[in-house]
Amino acid sequence: MAHDTHDIHRSRAEFEFIKRKRATEMRGQLTSFAMMIFLTLIAFTLVAADFSNYLIVPIILLLAAVQVVLQLYNFMHMSNKGHGMMAFFMFSGIFVAFTIVLTMVTIVWW
């Protein structure tokens, strides 16, 4: 049946071990969150500080890309096992996305 699953019975010690492992992982997620906040702050500060556009634009685009990688790999668990197919889907999507943007800003409505 579609909802069948193997029964698991963990001992108290096994359960405590897994729970501690998850708590450690959660601290890692908090670190990711702190980094995302930090990247966002840098991006807004750069714009508020009024540097040259040629400096700001590539940097804030890079910061956005790093932040998205943190979201995908940590918050959305793409770094976990069994996500090969998901990475293939996403990178195909990102490739098409990049091509569309490149086309629209260079050829169409030029």
Place this chain on the structure above:
Amino acid sequence: MDLNKRYTPQTWPDHPETATLEGKNKFVGFWLLLAAETVTFASLFATYLALKDKGPSGMEFSASGLFELPLVFAMTMILLTSSLTSVYAMYHMKNHNFKAMQAWLGITVLLGLAFLGLEIYEFNHYVHLGFGYTNSAFSSAFYTLVGTHGAHVVFGLSWFIALMLRNAKRGLNMYNAPKFYLAALYWHFIDVVWVFIFTVVYLMGVIG
């Protein structure tokens, strides 16, 4: 097997979202949807970039004169925090702690509503200035891009609320664990799109 089979933290699988065939199928299908959504948003971003500040001659609105950073900064922080609170919800889901999961999802929904409120205020403010949907090619592209993201926020919030209410008395089981997990993935994806909106539309808009 009974869908409503009861679990304890000791018998709960490590990855409840993919422990069943049903869950696995949902999981693969949902990531395929997210990849397709990436392409959808890319076409809207591309249209916006091509039409930015374009419109009839003598158009009084431009990105650098219109957008204000403090409001966008607040919206960004709220949505980013709501992404973290849904991570907390899934952390408790994996520990089979239903009450804690519902509580964190509740906080996520409240933050999402705050974000939506600020976005409605922002759009309303622009329309009162005269920057309506039909004002220019620029305004149409802007509202379509940011509005589509806002529609995703509305859908994500409705999804969370429906799941929380529908399963309030049921508790966590193999039937609803994948559903909660996918709703949380969708919420993260909404934040991923917003990262590019605040960077490409607002920050790059303000500097002209």
